Amino acid sequence: MTAFALTDEQLAYLRAVREVAVQELIPLAERGAEGKVNRPLLEAMGKHGLLGRLFGSSGRSAAAMELCLLREALSTVCTEAETALALQALGSYPFMLFGTEGQAGRYRDGVAAGTVVASFALSEAEAGSDAAALQLRAEPDSDGWRLTGEKSWISNAPEADVYTVFARTTAGARARGITAFVVAGDAPGLSGEHLDMLAPHAIGRLVFDGVRVERADVLGEVDAGFKVAMRTLDVLRPSVGAFAVGMAQAALDAAITHTTGRQAFGGVLSDQQAVSHLLAEMATRVEASRLLVYAAASAYDGGAAAPELTRKAAMAKLFATESAQFVVDAAVQLHGARALQRGHLLERLYRDVRAPRIYEGASEVQRTIIGRSLVQAANGPAGPSGQGGPEA
Numbered sequence: 123m124t125a126f127a128l129t130d131e132q133l134a135y136l137r138a139v140r141e142v143a144v145q146e147l148i149p150l151a152e153r154g155a156e157g158k159v160n161r162p163l164l165e166a167m168g169k170h171g172l173l174g175r176l177f178g179s180s181g182r183s184a185a186a187m188e189l190c191l192l193r194e195a196l197s198t199v200c201t202e203a204e205t206a207l208a209l210q211a212l213g214s215y216p217f218m219l220f221g222t223e224g225q226a227g228r229y230r231d232g233v234a235a236g237t238v239v240a241s242f243a244l245s246e247a248e249a250g251s252d253a254a255a256l257q258l259r260a261e262p263d264s265d266g267w268r269l270t271g272e273k274s275w276i277s278n279a280p281e282a283d284v285y286t287v288f289a290r291t292t293a294g295a296r297a298r299g300i301t302a303f304v305v306a307g308d309a310p311g312l313s314g315e316h317l318d319m320l321a322p323h324a325i326g327r328l329v330f331d332g333v334r335v336e337r338a339d340v341l342g343e344v345d346a347g348f349k350v351a352m353r354t355l356d357v358l359r360p361s362v363g364a365f366a367v368g369m370a371q372a373a374l375d376a377a378i379t380h381t382t383g384r385q386a387f388g389g390v391l392s393d394q395q396a397v398s399h400l401l402a403e404m405a406t407r408v409e410a411s412r413l414l415v416y417a418a419a420s421a422y423d424g425g426a427a428a429p430e431l432t433r434k435a436a437m438a439k440l441f442a443t444e445s446a447q448f449v450v451d452a453a454v455q456l457h458g459a460r461a462l463q464r465g466h467l468l469e470r471l472y473r474d475v476r477a478p479r480i481y482e483g484a485s486e487v488q489r490t491i492i493g494r495s496l497v498q499a500a501n502g503p504a505g506p507s508g509q510g511g512p513e514a
Contacts (some may be wrong), residue, residue: 151202156322168236190364197368213240241282260289279326280314302347360418363442411442
C-alpha cells in the first residue's frame with residue numbers, strides 16, 4: 123500500500139467482506155436482541171474467517187492495517203457486525219499481546235470461531251477517562267487474590283465467556299498499581315447486568331464479590347497492568363477511526379444519492395451551492411480521516427516507537443470520530459425529516475456515531491495525549507499519563 127491508495131488485493135478483500143456482510147451478516151444482525159451478545163452473528167463471522175483475521179498468521183495479533191480495513195468494510199454496511207467483531211478484538215488482544223501461550227491458546231480458537239465471547243473490563247463508574255483511578259480491589263489471598271468491586275460500561279458484559287479485568291493491587295499507586303487478570307465468565311462471585319445504551323451495543327455492569335484469581339491468571343506482570351491496557355488501546359484506536367470512517371462513508375454515499383435525485387426549488391437539490399459545498403466538506407473530512415487512520419496503522423505495523431504510535435493513534439481516533447459525527451449529522455440535515463424515522467439508515471448511524479467519541483479515550487483525552495506527546499518530544503519523556511478512557 124502507498125500512502126494514498128490500497129492495493130488491488132486489499133480492495134478485493136474489502137469487496138468480499140462487504141458481500142459477506144450483505145448476504146449473511148445483516149439478516150443475523152436484524153434478528154438479534156438489541157443490547158445483547160448476538161452469538162449467531164459471531165459464529166457466522168467465525169465461519170467466514172473474519173474473526174480469525176484478528177490474530178494474523180502468528181495467532182497472536184493481526185496487522186493494524188488489516189484490522190482497520192476489516193472494521194471500515196463492515197461499518198459501511200452493518201455496524202452491528204462491525205461492533206461485534208471490534209468487541210472480540212478489544213476483549214482478546216490483551217491476552218494475545220501479553221499472555222503466555224497457555225493463556226492465549228486457551229481461548230484463541232474459540233474467539234476466532236465466534237463460540238467464545240471476550241471482554242475488556244477496565245472502566246468503572248468513577249474511573250472512565252481517568253483509568254488509573256480504578257478501585258476494583260485485588261486483595262491478597264494465599265498465593266492469589268480476590269477481586270472485589272464493580273466495573274461499568276463493559277463490552278459484552280455480563281454475557282462474556284472470558285474477561286480481561288484490570289484491578290488495583292497496590293493502593294495509592296495509580297497507574298503503577300494496576301494488574302491485568304484473565305477471568306472466566308462463570309467464575310464464582312461474578313455477576314452483572316445489561317445497560318440500556320443509546321446505541322444498542324452489548325454493554326453491561328459487572329459485580330465482583332471475592333472472585334478468586336491465581337498467579338497463573340496474571341497478564342504480564344503484577345502492578346504492570348496499565349501497560350497492558352494502554353498497549354491494547356494503542357492497537358485499537360486507529361481501528362476505532364476506521365469504524366468512524368466506514369459510518370461517515372455510508373452517510374456520505376446516502377447524502378449524494380439523495381441530493382442528486384431529489385427535486386427541490388425548481389431543480390436538483392445537489393445543484394444548490396450550499397448543498398454542493400456541504401457535500402464537498404463531508405467528502406474532504408472522510409478522506410482526511412481515512413488517511414490519518416492508514417498512517418497510524420502503517421506506523422504500528424512498521425514498528426514505530428511507542429510515543430509516535432500513541433500520538434498517531436490518538437490523532438486518527440480524534441479526527442475520524444469527530445468528522446464522522448459531523449458527516450452523519452450533515453447527511454441527516456440534507457435528508458430532512460425522513461432521516462429521523464426509526465429504522466432509516468441515518469437514524470441508526472446517528473445513534474451509532476456518538477459513542478466512538480467517548481469510548482477508548484474521549485476526544486478530550488485524545489487531545490491531551492497528542493499535546494502531551496508533542497511537549498514530551500521537545501522536553502523529554504515523562505511518566506504514565508493515567509488516561510485511557512471507557513471501552514466499547
